[in-house]
Amino acid sequence: MSNSPSFEEQPGPGSSAQAVRQACRSGALRTHTSGLASAHAQGNLVILPRVHAADFLRFCQANPKPCPLLGVSEPGDPALPALGKDIDIRTDLPRYRVWQGGELVDEPTDVRDLWSDDLVSFVIGCSFTFEHALMAEGIALRHVAQGRNVAMFRTSVATAPAGPFRGPMVVTMRPLRAANAIRAVQISSRFPAVHGAPVHIGDPALIGIRSLADPDYGDAVEVMPDELPVFWACGVTPQAALAAAKLPFAITHAPGSMLVTDLLHHSLAAF
C-alpha cells in the first residue's frame, strides 16, 4: 500500500502536505485547509490567462505586502515544483472559484475541464505562517481561540495599479496588548513572503475603517480596552483587484480552501 490516504481518510494537523493535496485530488477533502499539515505554509491561488499575467505580476511586485508571491507557474503547466512535489494546481485544492467578467459563476472542486495551455498560476503567501510563528512565541490570537475567521477590512489605502489591476488594500485585524503588538512586529517582520510586518496599529479611522465591529470579510472580533488593533496587509487584496479588473475569465481558490505547500513555515523566515 502507498502512503496516500484512501478516499475516506481525512487529513489532519499532522498530515504531510502531500497527503492533504492527495485528499483534495481524490475528492476526500472538499472544505477548508485551516489547521491541516500545520507545519506547512499555505497559499492563496490566482489563475489567469497568459495575456493578463505580466500585468498581474507587476501588480504583485508593486504591492509586496498584500501580494507576496510564493510561486508562479509556467504557462499551461499545472505543476509548481518550487512549492511542492507533484503539485497539480487543477486538482490539489479542496475548492475553487471561477470568475467571468468579475462575477463568480461556479465553485467546483477541480478545474481540469477549464484548464488550457494559456493559463498561469500565481500562489500568494498567506497569514497562516506568521500566525503560526506568533502562536509559537506564546501570543494568543483571539479569532483562532474563538474558532472564527480573521476580520478583514477594505481600507482607504490604494494599491499601486498595474494594467487593469487596482483597488483598495484589504487588511486583517488582530487585537493585541501593546507588548505583544511590539513582539508581533518583530516576529512578522521575519516573514516578508507572508505579508511581513503590520501596515497599521491603532486608530482604524486613519486607514478608512469606520467600524471594527463590521468587517468587510470574515468575522468581527472584540478589541479589549487594554488592546491595540493591529492591521496586516491581506491576501484578499489581489482578489479584490481581480474582481475590479472584470477579466473575462479567472480562477481563484475558494475562501479557506488554500494550496497546502511543502514549504515549512520556518523556511520562509528571512532572518
Next chain:
Amino acid sequence: MSNSPSFEEQPGPGSSAQAVRQACRSGALRTHTSGLASAHAQGNLVILPRVHAADFLRFCQANPKPCPLLGVSEPGDPALPALGKDIDIRTDLPRYRVWQGGELVDEPTDVRDLWSDDLVSFVIGCSFTFEHALMAEGIALRHVAQGRNVAMFRTSVATAPAGPFRGPMVVTMRPLRAANAIRAVQISSRFPAVHGAPVHIGDPALIGIRSLADPDYGDAVEVMPDELPVFWACGVTPQAALAAAKLPFAITHAPGSMLVTDLLHHSLAAF
C-alpha cells in the same frame, strides 16, 4: 602640533570621539555632549564602590531594556579599553554628579580627587544610537526638531530588584505615526545594547502615566491626533534605582553630559 584640540577649541558633530573626550579632560567642554562626534555611541555612567558592584551588575542583567551594559571597568581602573582608546573615566565627561545617601551633593567637571582603588564604572547604552538610526531612515523625531530634551516618565512597571537596587522603570516617549512606529520597532530592535525595541505603544495610562503633558524628566512634546505615543525603556531607570538605594557614595554623569565612546553606532546593530 597634535590632533588634540586646544583649550579654546570646541568639538562638533564631525569631531572624533577622542577629541570630545580630550576637550572634557582639558576643561574646554563643560556642558552637554548631544550631537558631538555624532557617528559615535554615547553612554550613561554609574560609578559605585566595589561592595555594591555585584548587586548593580545583577540589577542591569535582570533589567536589560532600561539598563543595557556597554562596559564595566576593573575595580580601581579608570580605563575602559573596550569602549575607547585611553579613556580616563575620571575626566573624560563634561560634568559629573556626586551622590551621598541618595542626595546630590556636587556637580564637578572631574572626579580625580574622589577616585579610589575601590570604585567600579558602569557604562549603560543611550538612546542617541537608535535615534541616529531612526533619523538615518528618514523618521523625524519631534523633540530633536524642536531642540528639546526627550520627554521621560516614571511608570507603574517595576524593575526586577537586585540587592538595594529597585524602583520603577523610567521610559522615554516619542510621538510617531503608526507606519513610522512599526518601522521604529523594526529599527530599534536591531539595537538591544541601547534599549532595543519599545516597551509600550499607545495608551499611557496602561503603564501608569497620568499625563503626557507633564513628564517627570526632560521636556513635554506634543502628540498629534494621527500619532501614537511610543515608549522606550530609559537609561534614567538605573539612576532612579541608585537614588532609591541611598548608597553612601556614588558618582553618575550629569544629565546630558555623557561618555562619548569610540564605538560607531552601527557597530551596535545586532543584525
